[in-house]
Every structure is written in C-alpha cells, then in structure tokens.
Amino acid sequence: MTVSVSRSEQPQAVRPWSRLLALPSGGDHGFRTVLIGIVGLWALLYALNPRFLTVGNLSNLLLQIAAVAVLSMGAVIVLLLGEIDLSMGSVSGLCAAVMAVVNSKIGVPAPLAIVAAILCGVVIGVMHGVVVTRFGVPSFVVTLGGLLTWQGVQLAVLGEQGNLNITDSFIVSLTSTYVPNWFGWTVTLLASAYLLASALIHQRGHRHPSGEQPSWLKVLLPRIPVVALVLIGGTLLINHRGIPLVVLIVLAVATLMSYVLTARKVGRHLYAIGSNAEAARRSGVRVDRIKVAAFACTAGLAALGGILAASRLFAVNQSSGQGSLLLLAIAGAVIGGVSLFGGVGTVWQALLGSLLIGSIANGMDLLSMPSSYRFTVTGAVLVLAVVIDALARRRAAQRG
Amino acid sequence: MNRSSLRRGRMVAAAVLITTASVALTACGDSDGGDSGKNASPTIAYLAPETITPRYEAIEKPALTKRLKEICPDCRLITANANSDPSQQLQQAENVIADGAKVIITNPVDSKAAAGIAARAEANDVAVISLGRLIQNANVSWSLTMDTAQAGRDKALSLAEALAEQGHPKGPIVMINGAPGDTDDAKMKQGAEEVFKEKGIEVAMRFDTPQWDPSKAQQEMDQAITALGRDGFFGVYSSNDGMAGGVIAAMKSANIDPRTRPVTGLDNDVAALQRIITGEQYMTEFQDIVDEATKAADVALHLGRGEEVPAQYKEATVNNGKMDVPTYLFEIGPINQKNIKQYFDEEKLDASKVCSGDFVAACQKLGITV
Numbered sequence: 001m002t003v004s005v006s007r008s009e010q011p012q013a014v015r016p017w018s019r020l021l022a023l024p025s026g027g028d029h030g031f032r033t034v035l036i037g038i039v040g041l042w043a044l045l046y047a048l049n050p051r052f053l054t055v056g057n058l059s060n061l062l063l064q065i066a067a068v069a070v071l072s073m074g075a076v077i078v079l080l081l082g083e084i085d086l087s088m089g090s091v092s093g094l095c096a097a098v099m100a101v102v103n104s105k106i107g108v109p110a111p112l113a114i115v116a117a118i119l120c121g122v123v124i125g126v127m128h129g130v131v132v133t134r135f136g137v138p139s140f141v142v143t144l145g146g147l148l149t150w151q152g153v154q155l156a157v158l159g160e161q162g163n164l165n166i167t168d169s170f171i172v173s174l175t176s177t178y179v180p181n182w183f184g185w186t187v188t189l190l191a192s193a194y195l196l197a198s199a200l201i202h203q204r205g206h207r208h209p210s211g212e213q214p215s216w217l218k219v220l221l222p223r224i225p226v227v228a229l230v231l232i233g234g235t236l237l238i239n240h241r242g243i244p245l246v247v248l249i250v251l252a253v254a255t256l257m258s259y260v261l262t263a264r265k266v267g268r269h270l271y272a273i274g275s276n277a278e279a280a281r282r283s284g285v286r287v288d289r290i291k292v293a294a295f296a297c298t299a300g301l302a303a304l305g306g307i308l309a310a311s312r313l314f315a316v317n318q319s320s321g322q323g324s325l326l327l328l329a330i331a332g333a334v335i336g337g338v339s340l341f342g343g344v345g346t347v348w349q350a351l352l353g354s355l356l357i358g359s360i361a362n363g364m365d366l367l368s369m370p371s372s373y374r375f376t377v378t379g380a381v382l383v384l385a386v387v388i389d390a391l392a393r394r395r396a397a398q399r400g
Numbered sequence: 401m402n403r404s405s406l407r408r409g410r411m412v413a414a415a416v417l418i419t420t421a422s423v424a425l426t427a428c429g430d431s432d433g434g435d436s437g438k439n440a441s442p443t444i445a446y447l448a449p450e451t452i453t454p455r456y457e458a459i460e461k462p463a464l465t466k467r468l469k470e471i472c473p474d475c476r477l478i479t480a481n482a483n484s485d486p487s488q489q490l491q492q493a494e495n496v497i498a499d500g501a502k503v504i505i506t507n508p509v510d511s512k513a514a515a516g517i518a519a520r521a522e523a524n525d526v527a528v529i530s531l532g533r534l535i536q537n538a539n540v541s542w543s544l545t546m547d548t549a550q551a552g553r554d555k556a557l558s559l560a561e562a563l564a565e566q567g568h569p570k571g572p573i574v575m576i577n578g579a580p581g582d583t584d585d586a587k588m589k590q591g592a593e594e595v596f597k598e599k600g601i602e603v604a605m606r607f608d609t610p611q612w613d614p615s616k617a618q619q620e621m622d623q624a625i626t627a628l629g630r631d632g633f634f635g636v637y638s639s640n641d642g643m644a645g646g647v648i649a650a651m652k653s654a655n656i657d658p659r660t661r662p663v664t665g666l667d668n669d670v671a672a673l674q675r676i677i678t679g680e681q682y683m684t685e686f687q688d689i690v691d692e693a694t695k696a697a698d699v700a701l702h703l704g705r706g707e708e709v710p711a712q713y714k715e716a717t718v719n720n721g722k723m724d725v726p727t728y729l730f731e732i733g734p735i736n737q738k739n740i741k742q743y744f745d746e747e748k749l750d751a752s753k754v755c756s757g758d759f760v761a762a763c764q765k766l767g768i769t770v
Contacts, residue, residue, distance in 0.1 A: 049627065057626045063653065064619055104757055155451055162454030163642065165671045167758045176653055313615050314649045315671055317642060319452040323613050365623035368605050370580065 033388050034336055034352045037381070038359060045363035052363055055240040063175060065358035066246045067092070067309035071329035072336075072350040073257060074301030077294045079333055080261070080274045082342025083139040085128065085298045087146030088329055092306030093321020094154040095121045099307055100164045100316040101157055103171065110170035114307055121303025122296045124150065129292030139295070147326075155318055163317035166310060174249070175312040178242030187248060188234030192227045199223045246308060250351070253304070257347045270294060274342030305329075324375070331378065332357050335385040356381065441474035442704030444697075445496035447506040447517075450484040452611065453642065455667055455689055456507060457481065460531070463693035464505065472701050484611065486513040493517040497524045503541075503700040507531040511583050514538070527703040529696055530725070533584050537721040542699050542709065544692050544728045545718070548584050551685050551732050552591030555664040558683045558734045559635050560599045562662035568634035571596075572604035574624045576617050576647055578639040580608040585639055588666075592637055604628050609643055618646030625654045634661060641665035641672035641684050648680050668735060673754045676737055677762045688731040688748065695728050737766065744768050 045052040071088050078085045099117035102108045108116070124146070131142045158164065166172060179187075199219050237243045261267035269290050272280040281287045309325075310316045336353030338345030357378055364374045446464055448456035461479060468475055478496050482489035486509045493504060497520060504521055508514030511533040518538035521528045527541040534543050563569055575592070578585035596603055605627065607620040617638065624633065638644040644665035648658045662682035665672050675681035695713060702709045709726070717724035735743055743749045752770050755763035763769070 051626055054626065057623075060622050060626060060653075064622065155457075161670050161753060162451075162458050163645075163669060163671045165645075165674055309615060312649065312653070313618055313646060314652065315614065315645050317452070317614060317645075317671075318454065319611065319613055319642070320615075322452070323611055323616070361619060362623060365607070365620050366627050368607065368623075368627070370608060372580065 031337055031346075031349055031352065033385060033392065034349070034356055037335075037385065038352065038356050041356065041359055041363070045359065045366070048363070049366050052366055055236045057362070057366070059237060059240055059244065061355075061358055061362045062247050063244055063312065064362060065354045066175065066250050067305045067312065068325060068328050068332060068358065069250055069351055069354035070253060070301055070305035070308060071325065072332035072354045073254060073347045074298040074305065075330050075333045076338050076345055076347050076350045077257075077261075077270070077301075078139065078298045079330075079338050079340060080270050080342060080345055081291060081294055082274050082277075082340075083132065083291070083294070084143065084330070084340070085125075085139065085146075085295065085302075086143040086326060087124075087128070087150055088143075088298065088302040088305075089321045089323075089326030090147045090150035090154065091121055091124055091299050091302040091321070092309065092325065093316075093319075094124075094150045094157065094306070095303035096306035096310035096316045096320050097154050097157045097164075099171070100166055100310060103168055104164060104166070110168045114171070117307055118300050118303045121306075122300040125296035125299025126292055128299065129295030132295065133288040133291050151322065154321070158316065158318060163315060166314050166316065171307070171311050172314060173245070173311075175244070175246045175308055177245040179245055179248060181238050181242060184234065184238045184243040187243070188230060188238070191234075192230050195223050195227050195230065196220055246312075249308075253301070254347045254351055261347065266290060266293070271343055274344075276343075328354075328357055328378070331382045335382055337385075337389055353385075356385075440705060441472050441476075442502035442701070443476045443478065443500045444468065444503045444505065444700050444704060445478040445480070445493075445499075445501035447489055447492050447496070447504060448479065448481040449489065449507050449509040451481055452484070452613075453640070453667060454669055455687075459689040460507065460693045463690045464697050467694045467697035468701070471697065475701070475704075482509050484509055486510040489514070490516050490520070493520055497521065497526055501526060503527045503529065503704040505529045505531060505696050505700055506535075508533055508535055512536045527700075529700055529703070531692060531696060533582075534718055534720050534725060534727075536583075539723060540720060540725045541703055542713070542728070543718060543720075543725045544696050544699070544730060546687055546692075546730055546732045548587040549591035551666060551687070552588030553595050554685050554732065554734050555588070555637060555639075555666065555683070556592035556595035558736065559637055559662055559664050560595060560601060562682050563601065563635050566634065566660070566662070570600050570602055571635065572602040572628070572633050573635045573637055574621065574628070574633050574647075575603050575606040576620055576636060576638045576643050577606065577608050578612045578643070579610055588639060603637075604633055609639075612640055612642060614642040614646040616646070617643035618650045621647045621650035622653070625650060625656070630654060630656055635682075636661060636663045638664055639666060641667045641669035641681075644681050644684070645671060645675070648675065668749065670753050673735070673740070673749065674759045674762075676735065676740060677754065677759060677766060677768070679737060683734045683736040686731070686733050686735045686743065686748070690748075692728075692730040695730070699728070741766055741768050 042053065051057060071092060074088060075085065095117040098120050099113045102116050103110050103113035128142050128146055131137055132139045200216060234243065261270060269280065269285045272285055273287050273290060277287055306321055310320060332353035333345065333350040334340060334353065335356055336349030338349055360378050360381065361374055446461060448461060451457060465477055468477055478499060478501060480492040480496065482492060489509050496504060504517065504526055506514065506517060506528065508530065514535040515538035518528050518535050518540055522539050528535070530540050530543045532545055534545055559573065563571060577589050605624045609617050609620065636647050638647050644663050647663050651658045651661060658680040665681055665684040668684050668686050672681055672684045676684060699709055699713050713728050714726040715729050716727045718727045744751045751768055755768055755770050
C-alpha cells in the first residue's frame with residue numbers, strides 16, 4: 001500500500017535513465033487487472049460488433065481518449081500526494097477558451113496562444129497550491145471552489161456569444177494530423193528497442209538478493225507483451241492512416257512525467273510525501289514547495305487536455321471541460337490502480353485506465369446503446385476495478 | 401487514523417460552508433430599492449436554466465433587459481441561472497419572491513419540476529411567465545414558446561430536401577437527438593420522425609445525447625461512421641447547433657467533406673451561422689428569441705401592474721395538464737445558405753458577430769456585408 005521513504009534514499013543503485021519507463025514488471029496488481037479488463041472488454045465488444053476491433057475504430061478510440069488521458073495523468077500527480085484536484089475540468093475549459101480567444105479574437109499566433117493557455121493553467125495551479133499549503137485548507141475544498149470559480153471565468157472569457165469556432169490550422173492539426181510513416185516507424189522501433197534495453201540495464205542495476213544474475217531471457221520475458229503491443233499497434237496504425245500526432249504527444253508527456261516521477265529527486269519526494277508527509281518533511285523534503293509544483297503541473301496538464309479537446313471539436317464553448325470530464329479523468333487514474341490516499345500509482349496506469357473507460361464509451365456508442373447504460377457500466381467498472389485491486393493487495397499482504 | 405478523521409470532519413464542515421455561501425450568493429441579486437405591492441414599476445425576475453446553450457445568457461437576457469429598460473426604466477430586474485439544476489431553480493424562485501419580485505419569467509430547467517415554482521409563486525401572488533418549455537400541471541399566467549413539433553418537422557424537411565438534391569432521397573441518415581428526457585426534444589424528435597416516415601427516409605442509427613454535449617455528439621458520430629462505414633449515411637439530423645458542430649468535427653476527422661452530408665441544427669448559434677456560410681452545416685432552425693424575450697417583457701409589465709394583457713399576445717392556448725395557458729408563439733423557420741442573407745438584411749441576425757475574422761470572405765461571397 002505504501003512506498004517507504006527509504007526508497008527515495010537509495011537511488012544510487014539505479015541509473016536514472018534506466019527508470020525512464022518504469023513499467024511495472026511484477027507484483028503490480030492494478031496494472032495487470034486493468035490490462036486483463038481491457039482484453040476482456042474488447043473481446044466482448046468485438047463479439048457484439050466486429051467493427052469494434054477495426055484499426056479505424058481503435059485509431060478513433062485513441063483520439064477520443066487523448067484529452068481525458070492527459071487530464072488523468074495530471075490527476076496522478078496530486079493523487080500521489082494524497083491530494084485531489086476537482087477543478088481540472090473547469091481549468092481545461094477555461095484554458096481552452098483562453099487559447100481560442102487569444103488566437104482568434106486578439107490575433108496572437110497559435111503556438112503562442114497555446115503557451116499562454118498552458119501558462120494560465122500553471123498559474124491557476126500555483127494559486128491552488130499556495131492556498132493549500134499556506135492556509136492548510138484541504139485541496140478538496142480549494143479545488144471545489146476552483147471548479148466553480150474557473151467555470152465562471154470561462155463563461156466571462158467566452159463572452160456573451162458563448163462559443164467560438166477554431167479555424168486556426170495549427171491548433172486543429174494537433175489532433176487531426178498523422179505523422180509521416182518514416183517517423184512512425186522510427187518511433188515504434190526506437191520505443192520497442194528502448195523497452196527491451198531498459199529492462200536489461202534496469203536488471204543490472206538491481207542485484208538479485210540471492211546474488212545470482214537471472215538469465216536475460218527471464219528479464220526480458222515480462223516486457224515481451226508490451227513490446228509486442230507497441231510493434232503490432234504501431235504497424236497497424238501506420239498501415240491504416242499513420243500514427244496520430246496526438247497519440248505521440250500523449251505518450252511523450254507520459255514518458256517525460258514517468259521520468260520525472262521515478263528518476264528525479266523531485267518525483268521520489270512526491271511519492272515520499274504521499275506515503276508519509278511528516279516523515280518526508282523530517283528527512284528534509286521541502287513538502288510545501290513540491291506540493292505547489294504538483295498542483296501547478298496538474299493544472300498545466302488540465303490546460304493541455306483542454307487544448308486537445310478543443311482542437312478535436314474545432315470549437316470551444318461554454319460546456320467545454322464540463323460534464324463528466326473531471327469524473328472520468330479521476331476514475332481513469334483510480335481504475336488504473338492509482339491510490340486516492342497517496343504514494344501509489346504511475347502515469348502508465350492512468351493511461352490504461354483512460355483506455356478502459358474510453359473503450360466502454362466507444363463500444364456503447366458503436367452499439368447505439370442509451371447513454372444511461374454508459375454511466376452505469378463505467379461506474380460499475382470503477383468499483384469493480386478497485387475491489388479486485390484491493391483483494392489482490394490483501395492476498396499479497398497475507399503472503400507477506 | 402484520528403488525524404484523518406479530524407481532517408475529514410473539517411472537510412465536511414468546509415463543504416457545508418461552501419454550499420451555504422453559494423446559496424447566500426445566489427440569494428443576492430441586484431439590491432437597489434426593493435419595494436412590494438402592485439405599483440407602476442414592479443420588480444421582475446428572470447430565471448435562466450443553464451449556461452451551456454448561448455441562447456439564455458447571450459440572447460434572452462440582454463433582449464429582456466433592453467426591452468424592460470425601454471418600457472419601464474424604474475423596474476428592477478433580478479436575474480439568476482440554475483446551471484441545469486431544477487432544485488436550484490426552485491430555490492432561486494423562492495429567493496426572488498422573498499426579494500420582492502412580482503413577476504417571474506422563467507425558462508424552466510425541467511418543465512415538470514417547475515410546477516413547484518409555479519405553486520410557490522401562486523401562493524405569494526406572483527405571476528409566472530413560462531418561456532420555451534411550458535411548465536406542466538400548474539397554474540401559469542402566460543407562455544411564450546414556439547411550435548416545437550414544427551421545429552422538428554422543419555429540420556427533417558430541410559434534410560429531406562437536401563438529401564433529394566444530392567440524389568439520396570431515402571437516406572440513410574444518422575439521428576443525433578438532445579438530452580434524454582427533455583420534453584421539448586421529445587416533441588421535435590416526434591415531429592422529425594413523422595417526416596422521415598412520410599418520405600421513406602431510413603434512420604440507420606439514433607442517439608440521445610446527455611446534456612446536449614457537443615463533444616459527446618462528436619463521439620456518437622465517430623461511432624456511427626465506424627458502424628455504418630464512411631458511405632453508410634448521407635445526412636445527419638442533429639437536434640441543435642452545438643451538437644451539429646460535434647457531428648461536423650467527427651466527419652472532418654474521418655476525412656468526409658461535411659459539404660457532401662447535410663447536417664441540421666437549431667438555436668442559430670453564431671458558430672453555426674458561420675458554418676452555414678462556409679457550407680459545412682446545411683441549416684439551423686431559426687428561433688426569434690429576441691422577439692420572444694421582448695414580448696415576455698411586455699407581458700411581464702402588464703401582469704406586474706395588474707393590468708389586462710392585450711389580445712395581441714395571445715395567439716393560442718396550450719393545455720399544460722391543469723389549464724389552458726394563454727400562449728404567444730414566436731417565429732421559427734429554417735435558415736440555410738440560400739436565405740441567410742435575408743435574415744441579416746432584416747436584422748434578425750447580427751452580421752457583425754457572424755462575419756468576422758476568417759469568415760469575412762465567405763460572407764462576401766454570399767453578398768453579406770457588415
């Protein structure tokens with residue numbers, strides 16, 4: 001359940017870059033549960049409508065979950081601290097509105113407008129963090145206030161017209177471009193090679209308790225499914241219409257986050273605070289600073305998610321960022337196995353969780369099922385995932 | 401353990417505090433000169449249902465405010481928005497009654513639940529004017545609405561016409577409806593389905609869209625394209641403009657030129673009018689909201705002053721289950737590329753908002769100048 005603080009003090013054994021992709025290899029129940037869940041769900045949906053497993057649909061699925069997945073990864077950062085950010089949906093809507101207004105009404109070039117929107121998110125996050133740390137107000141309350149506040153600001157930013165078409169080709173291209181095939185192949189092969197190489201390097205850093213070095217085959221075996229997935233997925237997408245740019249954006253963000261969270265001091269401090277804030281403080285971790293930075297990152301990612309959603313819809317409106325976006329983002333992280341109580345979870349889990357939730361919505365719309373079912377099923381899956389995870393952890397704990 | 405329960409306690413307390421604060425906030429509208437009694441300048445309240453559709457905050461409220469200022473400069477107008485929450489709207493009604501409102505003009509979130517609003521108003525001798533969705537099973541002083549089923553038929557007829565022009569008079573089409581349970585949308589759906597049946601148009605897939613959410617509509621359309629194939633549909637009935645935007649975005653991502661698949665809408669949103677001008681959206685059903693709001697202000701003043709409402713405001717009566725409500729029907733009709741110029745010329749639509757930025761050239765092509 002908890003990651004001991006001492007873990008943050010033994011990084012010397014592991015070269016930081018070998019943990020860039022800290023994919024869980026064993027003993028990580030959440031990850032495996034969700035993976036099995038996704039396979040089962042996909043099989044079921046395939047049986048109900050074979051078009052579900054067409055490359056076109058899966059490519060769509062990836063585009064559909066991009067925005068919520070980015071929010072979900074953002075949620076991981078604060079969840080690791082044992083905090084929460086309920087304003088992510090509102091912040092994503094507000095920042096998307098800021099981008100659209102700055103770009104189309106003021107005429108600022110799109111890349112700058114995007115930077116402005118993300119900065120807007122970061123500033124909001126810093127404000128949340130400062131109120132949480134300075135005044136000791138629970139993040140639940142601060143960000144609940146934020147949820148309403150930023151929604152109001154969003155309405156004000158959009159003005160009385162209430163909605164804006166996005167016509168800028170750069171913003172639109174974020175979610176409608178497919179990268180050239182040579183680039184797609186390069187990324188696919190590099191990622192596969194890296195996944196294998198990092199497992200070997202990671203293993204060399206860790207001496208087995210018994211002192212003997214396990215064979216390279218044993219080391220690589222757990223990585224085979226993931227590598228196979230990358231290779232097959234990459235090949236299929238490239239042969240279809242190419243790998244969507246936004247998929248690479250999301251994976252790049254995930255990789256960067258994973259690196260910072262697991263290989264940099266600040267990331268390990270984050271886990272330490274989430275496990276035991278007091279102990280972390282006593283061992284010299286600057287708890288407040290890290291908390292503020294965490295809220296800033298979360299809100300910055302919410303902004304990025306909002307930008308991607310707007311790019312996909314070709315519009316920003318008063319409902320952008322509202323509805324079930326926030327709940328799905330947090331549910332995605334939790335279904336993936338990120339603990340609400342801090343200290344446990346990875347960005348990859350949040351990605352998988354989003355994929356599972358996205359698959360439900362995608363499949364149910366494909367079957368033209370009433371939306372009432374969609375919420376019910378997603379809710380049931382959320383609880384089921386957490387229950388299975390809790391059972392697995394308990395069993396593991398009993399085994400010692 | 402102890403600490404965490406302490407913290408949780410504090411959280412609950414804070415949550416309660418926030419709720420109370422927000423109630424207090426919604427309770428205070430403008431607070432200049434609140435007197436009661438039937439006088440020459442009664443206090444009037446406008447309760448909007450939500451902030452997602454621009455119709456209420458962007459058109460209805462400004463038009464109402466403007467008209468009231470013209471006909472009764474001393475009247476006080478209190479406004480509130482329920483953010484799609486029927487119980488919040490009831491609370492807002494209670495608040496404005498307490499604040500001295502003599503007339504409540506409401507666009508109910510939920511036309512059945514709003515019977516509670518009408519009952520509270522009646523008990524306090526406050527008149528109720530229902531805009532849009534008619535309040536059901538209650539005493540309502542006046543109603544200003546459109547022929548909702550006709551709006552559905554208009555959309556479907558436009559679509560049928562466009563399908564015939566493009567050589568696919570029988571469809572098939574995809575139907576993207578509004579929020580499940582929305583009584584207005586149900587009427588439009590029914591009107592549209594009648595037309596489809598009449599014309600023999602096949603509806604290949606139907607969706608209801610919670611909260612009329614455009615991004616949800618986009619996903620529905622993504623999935624419809626996947627299920628039917630890119631050539632498996634020739635048009636889309638979308639119940640409003642926001643969702644039409646989502647539908648068109650889905651087509652674009654599937655490399656389908658939206659100009660080749662007519663899409664309908666409703667609300668005359670600026671964004672939709674721009675899409676009509678560029679040809680991406682086929683039509684939107686025009687609703688003369690300015691006329692509706694202006695007439696609502698007139699009726700409200702008469703009712704607030706305790707006067708007889710002139711006959712010109714009573715074009716029909718509509719039974720709401722309890723009474724025949726005197727009703728004013730505002731103008732509706734399809735706007736498409738062919739007739740949009742006329743709406744601008746008659747100043748029913750504001751060209752300065754629509755023909756800006758990237759859309760100036762497309763407007764000029766249709767002869768529309770700002």
